[in-house]
Amino acid sequence: MQPHELSLAEAADAIRARRLSPVELVDSVLGRVEEAEPHLGAYVTVAAEQARRAAAEAEHEVAQGCYRGPLHGIPMALKDLIDVSGMPTTASSRVRAGHRATADSAVAARLGAAGAILLGKTHTHEFAFGLTTPQTRNAWDPGRVAGGSSGGSAVAVASGTATFALGTDTGGSIRVPAALNGVVGLKPTYGLVPRHGVTSLSWSLDHVGPITRTVEDAALVLTALAGHDPRDPASLSAPAADYRPGPATDLTGLRVGLPRTYYFDHVHPQVEAAVRSAVAQLEALGAQLVEVDIPMTRYIQATQWGLMVPEAGSYHEGSLRTVPERYQEDVRILLEASELMSAGDYLRAQRARTLMRAEWARMLERVDVIAAPTVPMPAVRADEQTVTWPDGTTESVSDAYVRLCAPANITGVPALTVPVGHDAAGMPIGLQLLGRPLDEPTLLRVGHAYQQTRPGPRGHTVRSRVSSPSP
Amino acid sequence: MQPHELSLAEAADAIRARRLSPVELVDSVLGRVEEAEPHLGAYVTVAAEQARRAAAEAEHEVAQGCYRGPLHGIPMALKDLIDVSGMPTTASSRVRAGHRATADSAVAARLGAAGAILLGKTHTHEFAFGLTTPQTRNAWDPGRVAGGSSGGSAVAVASGTATFALGTDTGGSIRVPAALNGVVGLKPTYGLVPRHGVTSLSWSLDHVGPITRTVEDAALVLTALAGHDPRDPASLSAPAADYRPGPATDLTGLRVGLPRTYYFDHVHPQVEAAVRSAVAQLEALGAQLVEVDIPMTRYIQATQWGLMVPEAGSYHEGSLRTVPERYQEDVRILLEASELMSAGDYLRAQRARTLMRAEWARMLERVDVIAAPTVPMPAVRADEQTVTWPDGTTESVSDAYVRLCAPANITGVPALTVPVGHDAAGMPIGLQLLGRPLDEPTLLRVGHAYQQTRPGPRGHTVRSRVSSPSP
Numbered sequence: 001m002q003p004h005e006l007s008l009a010e011a012a013d014a015i016r017a018r019r020l021s022p023v024e025l026v027d028s029v030l031g032r033v034e035e036a037e038p039h040l041g042a043y044v045t046v047a048a049e050q051a052r053r054a055a056a057e058a059e060h061e062v063a064q065g066c067y068r069g070p071l072h073g074i075p076m077a078l079k080d081l082i083d084v085s086g087m088p089t090t091a092s093s094r095v096r097a098g099h100r101a102t103a104d105s106a107v108a109a110r111l112g113a114a115g116a117i118l119l120g121k122t123h124t125h126e127f128a129f130g131l132t133t134p135q136t137r138n139a140w141d142p143g144r145v146a147g148g149s150s151g152g153s154a155v156a157v158a159s160g161t162a163t164f165a166l167g168t169d170t171g172g173s174i175r176v177p178a179a180l181n182g183v184v185g186l187k188p189t190y191g192l193v194p195r196h197g198v199t200s201l202s203w204s205l206d207h208v209g210p211i212t213r214t215v216e217d218a219a220l221v222l223t224a225l226a227g228h229d230p231r232d233p234a235s236l237s238a239p240a241a242d243y244r245p246g247p248a249t250d251l252t253g254l255r256v257g258l259p260r261t262y263y264f265d266h267v268h269p270q271v272e273a274a275v276r277s278a279v280a281q282l283e284a285l286g287a288q289l290v291e292v293d294i295p296m297t298r299y300i301q302a303t304q305w306g307l308m309v310p311e312a313g314s315y316h317e318g319s320l321r322t323v324p325e326r327y328q329e330d331v332r333i334l335l336e337a338s339e340l341m342s343a344g345d346y347l348r349a350q351r352a353r354t355l356m357r358a359e360w361a362r363m364l365e366r367v368d369v370i371a372a373p374t375v376p377m378p379a380v381r382a383d384e385q386t387v388t389w390p391d392g393t394t395e396s397v398s399d400a401y402v403r404l405c406a407p408a409n410i411t412g413v414p415a416l417t418v419p420v421g422h423d424a425a426g427m428p429i430g431l432q433l434l435g436r437p438l439d440e441p442t443l444l445r446v447g448h449a450y451q452q453t454r455p456g457p458r459g460h461t462v463r464s465r466v467s468s469p470s471p
Numbered sequence: 472m473q474p475h476e477l478s479l480a481e482a483a484d485a486i487r488a489r490r491l492s493p494v495e496l497v498d499s500v501l502g503r504v505e506e507a508e509p510h511l512g513a514y515v516t517v518a519a520e521q522a523r524r525a526a527a528e529a530e531h532e533v534a535q536g537c538y539r540g541p542l543h544g545i546p547m548a549l550k551d552l553i554d555v556s557g558m559p560t561t562a563s564s565r566v567r568a569g570h571r572a573t574a575d576s577a578v579a580a581r582l583g584a585a586g587a588i589l590l591g592k593t594h595t596h597e598f599a600f601g602l603t604t605p606q607t608r609n610a611w612d613p614g615r616v617a618g619g620s621s622g623g624s625a626v627a628v629a630s631g632t633a634t635f636a637l638g639t640d641t642g643g644s645i646r647v648p649a650a651l652n653g654v655v656g657l658k659p660t661y662g663l664v665p666r667h668g669v670t671s672l673s674w675s676l677d678h679v680g681p682i683t684r685t686v687e688d689a690a691l692v693l694t695a696l697a698g699h700d701p702r703d704p705a706s707l708s709a710p711a712a713d714y715r716p717g718p719a720t721d722l723t724g725l726r727v728g729l730p731r732t733y734y735f736d737h738v739h740p741q742v743e744a745a746v747r748s749a750v751a752q753l754e755a756l757g758a759q760l761v762e763v764d765i766p767m768t769r770y771i772q773a774t775q776w777g778l779m780v781p782e783a784g785s786y787h788e789g790s791l792r793t794v795p796e797r798y799q800e801d802v803r804i805l806l807e808a809s810e811l812m813s814a815g816d817y818l819r820a821q822r823a824r825t826l827m828r829a830e831w832a833r834m835l836e837r838v839d840v841i842a843a844p845t846v847p848m849p850a851v852r853a854d855e856q857t858v859t860w861p862d863g864t865t866e867s868v869s870d871a872y873v874r875l876c877a878p879a880n881i882t883g884v885p886a887l888t889v890p891v892g893h894d895a896a897g898m899p900i901g902l903q904l905l906g907r908p909l910d911e912p913t914l915l916r917v918g919h920a921y922q923q924t925r926p927g928p929r930g931h932t933v934r935s936r937v938s939s940p941s942p
Contacts, residue, residue, distance in 0.1 A: 233825050310814035314822070317815065339815065343781035344788065346814040351785065354704045 022073025072115030105197025122152025147177030172405025179430025190412030194229030215447035252286035257367030295359035306349025313338020374430035474499035493544025543586030576668025593623025618648030643876025650901025661883030665700030686918035723757035728838030766830035777820025784809020845901035
């Protein structure tokens with residue numbers, strides 16, 4: 001196996017044991033970037049020289065016996081909404097022409113302190129306001145969407161051009177591209193990972209989190225990211241914790257909530273089958289299945305958009321007046337729509353959120369996690385704008401991809417997506433696990449148990465072929 | 472001294488020592504209600520029979536050696552926004568005709584469990600949306616405003632028709648009437664006292680708190696009120712505490728911030744003189760004075776109104792459509808104005824609040840409390856709509872009364888008003904003490920030290936004359 005194919009945990013073990021040097025690992029990943037990136041378009045910027053210098057330094061530190069922990073010498077990519085001192089934060093937008101960050105974001109600083117090596121910045125749907133990331137191609141089929149908005153990060157991790165990456169998630173933007181590219185994505189509890197220095201889409205829904213090849217890897221990254229930062233007004237003061245899950249795969253005593261409503265409505269049958277088969281595996285590991293009714297489902301879409309659109313409009317107010325022509329049309333229209341919203345509309349969404357949080361808290365007293373699809377259908381072709389369901393209902397692709405992710409943004413509960421198979425066209429399918437606020441340990445334990453016990457030779461796959469034709 | 476003239480602490484000591492029975496105390500206060508209430512209009516409802524029965528029961532409990540603590544057998548009044556099971560919550564509004572609460576509010580339940588005896592419900596400016604409480608007359612001069620919106624509660628405490636009362640405070644509604652009637656009012660830290668079962672004006676600014684004759688009394692009531700309740704989404708999980716201040720009056724080491732800006736602008740000279748003289752007393756007790764500059768002062772008014780108006784409009788949306796004619800005109804106009812506000816206006820106010828909170832936290836690292844006037848002028852005559860300052864500036868009475876109170880609502884910091892003298896017309900003046908979030912103990916210690924050491928025979932006065940002519 002090539003070093004660029006290793007999971008973070010595997011690479012970390014090899015580096016700590018000095019079986020692998022950070023220089024070899026970074027060289028391998030940069031070689032993969034050279035080979036695959038022209039076909040993928042995952043990166044806005046690759047900082048190869050800077051990464052090689054950092055790798056040499058990391059190697060030197062290890063040789064001196066100074067090992068910083070599991071991220072030491074691991075090459076990673078940051079969604080290009082995340083500030084790194086001295087680099088532009090483009091947000092994949094012409095609006096940011098000439099931008100240069102003067103300080104590290106909280107998460108970039110924490111990853112740097114943990115020894116991770118920045119390879120580059122990855123594409124986002126412009127300012128994170130979309131679900132496809134049109135600049136980037138799906139790692140499994142270049143004719144299909146990468147998903148978004150953290151499309152570049154998910155494709156980089158899936159294709160071996162980064163060992164892990166960070167994304168942001170306002171309505172599914174970590175989980176959607178992770179699911180569509182067959183990797184793991186974690187949207188942590190609202191407020192657990194500080195957002196200082198990260199471009200905002202909608203501050204009451206925005207989250208930063210890891211995209212990785214395995215659940216264990218997500219836990220290792222979360223351990224470095226979590227913790228209070230007073231510069232983010234929503235940052236929680238939860239104590240630091242080690243999120244790495246233990247090796248036990250026995251789930252006896254765990255109550256898995258299986259939604260009777262909402263999460264299996266208008267879902268592709270192959271997605272439903274793969275998710276139910278994964279849930280059966282959790283049951284085989286000892287979990288008890290409990291049917292649950294998702295509360296207030298008819299308010300989810302209005303609440304998500306009712307919060308997101310005005311907050312995004314408020315954030316972009318200045319540049320929308322001065323340089324509207326620099327936005328892509330889809331994003332500009334959404335931002336302009338915010339000017340038509342009344343304070344009353346926004347407050348109705350805020351009040352619905354408060355009620356939904358309380359109802360979800362009540363539901364999560366009865367079960368430990370909820371298991372559901374991450375998205376209702378795998379990656380669509382890049383030219384598809386809508387999806388039509390068997391009952392004749394038509395839905396925009398964006399609405400469909402947001403639909404099953406939004407509840408975790410509105411309520412702030414943590415949500416993890418784990419790959420659980422492929423559809424007939426070979427496109428990946430994601431299982432979503434949702435849990436109680438700050439109960440990431442349970443989500444990660446369940447996801448890790450699943451990955452350790454699922455049939456097949458390994459816990460993760462790097463998509464080695466590039467530009468394979470669509471079947 | 473008549474029992475109705477006792478402070479809560481004095482009455483509690485006498486009840487515990489069996490020198491006074493709850494029945495005698497309640498009878499004395501009800502006698503005072505009969506005498507004074509026709510001239511004051513403080514009460515919406517007096518539940519005399521119910522109070523007498525509760526007093527007999529409280530007396531029986533004490534006789535059996537079951538003493539619940541300092542509120543046991545103490546007669547009190549609740550602002551008529553606060554639900555009591557089986558009674559209407561009128562909000563002093565025709566909109567609430569036929570209303571009946573089916574459960575106790577969190578604070579009514581806590582006071583009941585502590586042994587306090589409900590005398591009745593007091594007038595509020597309709598739905599708390601105003602600063603005068605037109606139904607109620609000032610306890611010191613019937614030709615002047617009671618202040619609002621908790622006007623009935625403050626007048627009841629000042630005139631001896633309740634030993635203590637609760638009010639609510641969204642832009643000064645506890646502190647303004649307390650200051651105008653010469654009593655103590657405490658707006659606690661946002662989230663410290665749960666609001667479940669209390670009619671909302673503006674949920675991100677609303678607070679419930681005590682109105683009492685002394686600072687010590689306010690501490691005794693706060694001890695019974697504070698603590699988490701999951702039914703209020705903003706309720707903090709601060710641990711229970713005994714807020715009663717110790718007897719020490721030495722303030723050595725205390726840093727008192729004296730505002731160089733904002734709090735002494737457009738303030739009546741007699742108010743300024745009384746406040747500065749009270750501050751000199753704190754200095755004489757050992758406090759160190761530190762000049763502070765209040766941050767972001769030009770955003771205060773827009774932020775207060777920008778949050779309050781849309782939230783109030785959202786709360787009243789239904790009845791404003793169905794029964795607009797049942798509102799008083801002043802309140803209806805403010806509620807209708809909310810329909811003209813955009814989501815962007817509201818979000819600007821929310822963002823300004825976030826910045827103000829951070830700036831205030833920074834300022835409150837340098838000082839322990841801030842000392843300032845509570846309101847810029849004493850109670851105006853009931854027919855005055857505006858006030859004109861020496862530089863020719865004209866301001867509405869409402870704007871003037873909100874102006875110095877709003878920062879504590881916006882930032883959520885605790886604020887205590889303490890009577891510090893009278894103007895030439897004999898009308899009371901209030902000193903406002905503001906502190907760090909959850910640092911009520913320091914505010915109460917400073918206010919209590921002031922009241923124990925100020926010149927004069929007693930710590931509080933009940934206004935015994937009623938319907939005295941204006942001088």
